[in-house]
Amino acid sequence: MSALEARKIAIVGGGPGGLTLARLLQQGGAQVTVFERDQSRSARVQGSALDLHEDSGLAALDAAGLMDAFWANHRPDLNSLRLTDSDGTILHEHLHQVSGPGKRPEIERGPLRDLLLDSLQPGTVQWDCKLESSEVHGERVFLRFANGQTSVADIAIGSDGANSRMRELVTPLRPQHVGISLAEGLVPAAARTIPALWDLLGGSALIALGGERTIGMGTKPDGSVLFYAGLKTDDPAARQSLEEAIRPEQRVGWFRSNFKGWSERWEPLFREAVSIVWRPLLVCPTAQHWMPKPNVTLIGDAAHVMPPYAGEGVNMAMLDALVLSKFLFHEDTPAEAIAAYEAEMFSRMRSMTEDTMVNTEMFYAPDACERVVALFRGFGGREKSA
DSSP states (O other), X not given: OGGGTTOEEEEEOOSXXXXXXXXXXXXXXXXXXXXXXXXXXXXXXXXXXXEOOTTTHHHHHHHTTOHHHHHHHOOTTOOXXXXXXXXXXXXXXXXXXXXXXXXXXXXXXXXXXXXXXXXXXXXXXXXXXXXXXXXXXXXXXEEEETTSOEEEESEEEEOOOTTOSSGGGTOXXXXXXXXXXXXXXXXXXXHHHSHHHHHHHTTSEEEEEETTEEEXXXXXXXXXXXXXXXXXXXXXXXXXXXXXXXXXXXXXXXXXXXXXTOOGGGHHXXXXXXXEEEEEEEEOOTTXXXXXXXXXXXOTHHHHOOOSXXXXXXXXXXXXXXHHXXXXXXXXXXXXXXXXXXXXXXXXXXXXXXXXXXXXXHHTSTTHHHHHHHHHHTSSSOEEOO
């Protein structure tokens, strides 16, 4: 096993990146433990569906021997994206490529986590382990969790998201707010509760644009609709007013105040949502760099969080796992493996973050409708104008 011979590896964070890395390392015989903050495997996995890309997310699953499990759990019905203006007028419909070169099939976060968990050795994941502190003492990494549990590892990998506690072991640089925040809501039984918007959605996904605002909607397997209302602000008053909007009509009032000029047809999202939470968007410095540590590194959002407007977050996390696992198996020492992985990661993520920020600016530009439609018309794959 070269760099991994008889070494204990701790992965902090059991998202797609951390679980993919655990699977890849166990395939080679490594000793791996994943520490996850969720209370148990049955904790609900929230968020929109994920499109996995051929040269990153799917490549990692292929190396992990999990492609059959992926195809058994993917969502073939998520095959289109509608673009509308703020009145709900359809501007363009993009049909995703789900087979052949450049394919980007979709899967829900829950089934993706389940297939990765099922691939691991029993007891690999330690639940209810929220990292409280971490320290490096010589060749060992000491981890302490909020539940009182402790662990000592020879190699520790932070896969604990945008607000990573592991990140402080490698760099003082913190992710910065990009000046855009999302109000995320869930509407159950959407065909009944928001029938007009359900019809507009067309059974797949939709993004509405205008006035430096966005609304994204996507169907869930249970018939609910997850939505994200995005606006250019870092004003804490907008967050506070949303969190104080308890009753449905208060939420509608928040929408009217913060989405001036938008059609009232979007109001049922806020009236019928069972919950709405505030999510500020973060980004790591485009040209970030740190000197490699011999036994600690980061993957996924812990290393390079960025806004979602290129669809690369989970794919880059899973590609990180693939690249890091290969170096850990092929280099002579963990220090050499980590240095090689981070050099590749920094190089790859510099352009990826730059492209993502260009897209982010585009989605919130005054002329977003024209620019985003042109962007999707320029993609490969099937597409039709609506």
